[in-house]
Amino acid sequence: MPTRFGVTPPPEGGGQPLPHHEVAGLGAGPANLSLAALGVNQLPGGIALFERREGPAWHPGLLGSGTQLQTSWIKDLVSLADPCNRLSFLNYLVSTGRIYAFLNAQYDSIPRLEYARYLAWASGELGCVRYGTPIEEVDYAGGRFVLSGQGGAVATADHVVFGLGTRPDVPSCFVGQEESEGVVLAEQLESHLGTVSSKPYEQVIVVGGGQTGAECVLNLLQRGYRDIRWIGRRPWFAPMDDSPSANDFYRPTYLRFFQGLPEGVRERYAAEQTLTSDGVSMATLQQLYQANYEASLREGRSPVMMLPGRSVVEAAQRHGTVALWCERDWGGRERHAARFVVLATGRRSTPLPLSARLLELMETDAAGEPVIDSDYSIRWKHSETHRLYVQNRSRVGHGLADPNLSLLAVRSAVILNSLLDRQAFAIRDEQMSTVWA
Incomplete structure (x- = not known):
């Protein structure tokens, strides 16, 4: 029987053996870069990351001027678990000669572009990312995981960590239209504005009342658009709750408490705590409101019309115009x-x-999704010797910190401790004044 970090034999039937890795990560975003950065001195054979993109990139269409991270820079890839790690954000600033300029700029929150460059720097320092290598299927055969792309098998691994990130959630009434000139995904807005033939006085609609929606509105304002309608489902364009008590939800102590709650309570808490993660930064809201007000002083009207409490239920394009129909919370429709x-x-x-074949070997929930344990591992038949881990996929199972950057290093430490069957990283969370249980 193979051991947790045993040697896997080459494929049967001869032929050139595939590259084999003890740990393979799918995706090279913050989640798996954090895992690789913390694991470089812990895993006997290191970790290989497979990334679909041709090079380092982190939400490239959402890095416009003025966009900032909603998380403290100290919550980087490694520092909350291993503050002396060479791949910390602080060492990035020192190593690239940016530390003094950064300090003098006196940021409350760092530019999102800076974080993207930090990730690219960390990727280069690690040297374990295979860019331009999409993995389309993970199978289990011959006592190992087989990773395959469109051209066939690419590599094998003893353990696999999924860090595939997210994709835009397109409302059903827009499905099939998102590639047209009249409907633009937020992450494509920057490139779209460079090619679109519209004029600033023509009406533009932004759908989505969160941080990204607010940033799109600001981007359009800065580009000179003067007839912008901002539609959101909530009764107001809600700010993110960044208070000390809200940040208690992003501590290891609360994470452990949350994981032990009944599923129904976890679902309710995840919904009730949404604005601690998904709201609009107060600074962004103030900037938008002030820009709207100053424009009204100069031009006699506000360029942004805010339309909360509305859900878009129908959309159609005709003769270069997009028409939307919204249902209002208080009743009735509007176009x-x-x-x-x-x-x-x-x-x-x-x-x-x-x-x-692999899915059949897994324990799944009512929705057909794999069951994820507290150490982020998937429950499946051969987990004693070959493990599968999932990052950023269990909002209800692990709380709002899972899709958030706040506990990135902590989650990586939990996974590595599980993989190694020992406490390679001590996760200490003391001085807790809030009592959860």
């Missing part, structure tokens, strides 16, 4: 028309590329 519509309607998990 809006625009030259183009920007969708900032949230994101959803990328499907796991599991083979049918």
Whole structure:
């Protein structure tokens, strides 16, 4: 029987053996980069990351001027678990000669572009990312995981960690239209504005009342658009709750408490705590309101019309115009028309590329999703010797910290402790004044 870190034999039947890795990560975003950064000195054979993109990139279409991270820079890839790790954000600043300029800029929150460059720097330092290598299927055969792309098997591994990130969540009434000139995904807005033939005085609609929606509105304002309608489902464009008590939800102590709650309570808490993660930064809201007010002083009207409490239920394009029909919370419908519509309607998990054979070996929930344990491992038949882990996919199982960057290093530490069957990283969370149980 193979051991947890045993040697896997080459494929049967001869032929050139595939590259074999003790741990393979699918995706090279913050989640798996954090795992690789913490695991570089812990895993006997290191970790290999397979990334679909041709090079380092982190939400490239959402890095516009003024966009900032909603999480403290100290919550980087490694520092909360291993503050002396060389791949910390602080060492990135020192190593690239940016530390003094960064300090003098006096940021409350760092630019999102800076974080993207930090991730690219960490990827280069690690040297374990295989860019341009999409993995379309993970199978289990011959006592190992087989990773395959469109051209066939690429590599094998003893253990696999899924860190595939998310993709835009397109409302059903827009499905099939998101590639047209009249409907633009938020992450494509920057490139779209460079090619679109619309004029600033033509009406534009932004759908989605969260941080990304607010940033799209600001982007359009800065580009000179003067007839913007911002539609959101909530009764107001809600700010993110960044208070000390809200941040208690992003501590290891609360995570452990949350994981032990009944599923129904976890579902309710995850819904009730949404604005601690998904709201609009107060600074962004203030910037938008001030820009709208100053424009009204100069031009006699506000360029942004805010339309909360509305759900878009129908959309149609005709003769270069997009028409939307919204249902209002208080009853009735209304119609809006625009030259183009920007969708900032949230994101959803990328499907796991599991083979049918592997999926049959897993324990699944009522929705057909793999059951994920507290150490982020999937329950399946051969988990004693070959493990599968999933990051950023269990909002209800692990709380709002799972899709958030706040506990990135902590989650990686939990996974590595599980993989190694020992406490390689001590996760200490003391001085807790809030009593959960």
